[in-house]
Amino acid sequence: MTPAIEVEQMHKRYGALRVLAGIDLKVEPGEFFALLGPNGAGKTTLINIIAGLTRATSGRARVMGHDVVSHYREARRMLGVVPQELVFDPFFTVHETLVIQSGYYGLKNNGVWIEEIIHHLDLADKADTNMRALSGGMKRRVLVAQALVHKPPVIVLDEPTAGVDVELRQGLWRFIKQLNREGHTIVLTTHYLEEAEALCSRVAMMKQGNVVALDSVRNLISSVSGCSVRLRLSPDTLPPALQPLMSSREEGCYILTLAEYSQLEQVMAALRTAALQVLEMQVLQPDLEEVFIRIMGTHKIRKPGTLSV
Amino acid sequence: MTGFLTLLYKELLRFWKVGFQTVFAPMVSTLLYLLIFSHVLEEHVQAYPGVAYTVFLVPGLVMMAMLQNAFANSSSSLIQSKITGNLVFILLSPLSYREIFFAYVTASVVRGLAVGLGVYLVTLVFFDVPLSSFSWVLMFALMGSALLGAIGVIAGIWAEKFDQLAAFQNFVILPLTFLSGVFYTIPSLPPFWQGLSHLNPFFYMIDGFRYGFFHASDISPYFSLGIVAACFVAVSWVTLQMLKRGYKIRH
Numbered sequence: 001m002t003p004a005i006e007v008e009q010m011h012k013r014y015g016a017l018r019v020l021a022g023i024d025l026k027v028e029p030g031e032f033f034a035l036l037g038p039n040g041a042g043k044t045t046l047i048n049i050i051a052g053l054t055r056a057t058s059g060r061a062r063v064m065g066h067d068v069v070s071h072y073r074e075a076r077r078m079l080g081v082v083p084q085e086l087v088f089d090p091f092f093t094v095h096e097t098l099v100i101q102s103g104y105y106g107l108k109n110n111g112v113w114i115e116e117i118i119h120h121l122d123l124a125d126k127a128d129t130n131m132r133a134l135s136g137g138m139k140r141r142v143l144v145a146q147a148l149v150h151k152p153p154v155i156v157l158d159e160p161t162a163g164v165d166v167e168l169r170q171g172l173w174r175f176i177k178q179l180n181r182e183g184h185t186i187v188l189t190t191h192y193l194e195e196a197e198a199l200c201s202r203v204a205m206m207k208q209g210n211v212v213a214l215d216s217v218r219n220l221i222s223s224v225s226g227c228s229v230r231l232r233l234s235p236d237t238l239p240p241a242l243q244p245l246m247s248s249r250e251e252g253c254y255i256l257t258l259a260e261y262s263q264l265e266q267v268m269a270a271l272r273t274a275a276l277q278v279l280e281m282q283v284l285q286p287d288l289e290e291v292f293i294r295i296m297g298t299h300k301i302r303k304p305g306t307l308s309v
Numbered sequence: 310m311t312g313f314l315t316l317l318y319k320e321l322l323r324f325w326k327v328g329f330q331t332v333f334a335p336m337v338s339t340l341l342y343l344l345i346f347s348h349v350l351e352e353h354v355q356a357y358p359g360v361a362y363t364v365f366l367v368p369g370l371v372m373m374a375m376l377q378n379a380f381a382n383s384s385s386s387l388i389q390s391k392i393t394g395n396l397v398f399i400l401l402s403p404l405s406y407r408e409i410f411f412a413y414v415t416a417s418v419v420r421g422l423a424v425g426l427g428v429y430l431v432t433l434v435f436f437d438v439p440l441s442s443f444s445w446v447l448m449f450a451l452m453g454s455a456l457l458g459a460i461g462v463i464a465g466i467w468a469e470k471f472d473q474l475a476a477f478q479n480f481v482i483l484p485l486t487f488l489s490g491v492f493y494t495i496p497s498l499p500p501f502w503q504g505l506s507h508l509n510p511f512f513y514m515i516d517g518f519r520y521g522f523f524h525a526s527d528i529s530p531y532f533s534l535g536i537v538a539a540c541f542v543a544v545s546w547v548t549l550q551m552l553k554r555g556y557k558i559r560h
Contacts, residue, residue, distance in 0.1 A: 052400065053560075055560070073403040077403050088395060089393070092319075104312050104398070104402035104404055106311045146398065
């Protein structure tokens with residue numbers, strides 16, 4: 001089957017600055033895929049190259065098998081992009097904006113579908129409002145609507161929920177999930193890892209222009225062995241033997257990071273020896289956020305005693 | 310075709326929605342030029358024998374208004390879209406660089422003609438301006454507006470802020486239009502300035518356009534049309550190359 005998105009040996013430099021350092025990536029049709037990584041990792045640059053907004057220094061990208069440079073018309077018809085910035089054309093109303101956007105894709109009688117997107121994104125009572133008069137959240141919805149006017153099989157959302165309230169976020173994801181069920185391939189970037197964990201089947205983690213992890217969410221989480229333990233003690237002192245395991249303190253609790261579950265035994269023994277009373281104890285399973293933090297090598301968490309990946 | 314027509318429609322709707330600023334205001338300022346210059350110079354300047362100075366002035370001012378507005382249309386639309394970021398909607402679409410070019414240039418021509426026609430019709434109420442050859446008039450109006458529309462695309466793409474665009478407008482477009490013989494005939498100038506004027510492509514647009522009204526010009530209208538057409542082809546080629554390469558818009 002033709003991949004929805006295929007990126008081969010993608011390099012991008014701005015002068016001396018290397019933004020992408022040879023990305024290889026494949027997203028299969030029907031996937032719900034997340035691109036994760038800290039600011040400046042190259043996520044948006046990668047998306048922009050796929051969308052044709054940026055020219056790669058070298059390498060190829062294809063959308064549904066169409067090269068984004070040599071066959072850009074076909075590639076762009078297959079792709080709907082929700083840009084990260086809240087952009088709009090202040091001259092037009094919501095409805096005009098969508099009709100014009102359809103026209104750019106060569107669609108003339110697109111009224112029924114436009115009404116449907118307007119309805120799904122709760123824009124019906126704003127349809128004849130000028131773009132300038134909309135709130136930030138409403139503008140975000142219009143951006144999503146614009147990306148969908150030509151019913152693209154592949155939809156890319158670049159941080160669609162940044163600065164968006166809870167209600168809209170949930171509504172948006174409900175709609176996007178529905179589109180995914182109907183067969184659209186979804187690629188998103190987000191800084192909310194719980195969103196990626198809940199929605200996506202597969203994620204790529206990017207760091208300094210490289211893909212440093214690429215796997216299903218389940219595999220990534222199970223790749224992290226060990227766990228964290230949250231302890232509240234009385235008296236509130238951690239035995240010296242356990243000091244090397246401590247990763248942080250929060251709200252009167254100690255957080256210990258264990259490389260393996262068997263280390264729990266050792267922790268219990270140390271607590272018994274010190275004759276401390278355990279007021280509260282929680283074993284925390286690793287989640288995508290923890291995987292992310294370990295892979296990105298954030299030093300705050302990685303302390304002696306932590307399993308390094 | 311639909312993509313091109315949509316972008317053209319969007320560009321037309323854009324300036325029409327602010328028609329007071331884009332069509333009526335330039336008409337008023339052009340008519341003010343006419344009022345003031347004709348009052349001051351009517352008795353002093355005789356450009357063509359038997360043609361009153363005010364009547365001589367009309368075609369030049371009409372052309373000047375067309376050129377300036379054609380330039381303003383594409384350049385300000387592009388820079389606004391670039392700065393507000395909504396150019397992305399065009400860049401994401403399958404529109405080809407040729408479609409983008411022709412849509413912006415055509416919209417510029419339409420605005421140029423709208424302003425030019427408006428000024429011309431108002432002057433007809435007050436003055437008896439002859440029209441010797443409609444086809445020459447139309448040809449120069451179209452070519453001139455198209456050339457300035459294309460230059461506007463270049464300026465809009467090149468400029469990164471409004472400041473730079475204003476500089477382009479005030480230091481390139483405005484001097485070239487003012488020194489092109491809108492207010493005088495070139496033979497009335499000292500030889501040095503005559504020679505310099507012949508290097509100004511805007512001079513040929515004004516001179517050829519005026520020929521269409523008075524059946525008189527400083528040089529042959531065929532030659533002028535050739536120069537204007539050559540400039541249009543050259544500028545269009547540069548503009549198309551810029552759009553094709555994504556100069557300053559697809560980084």
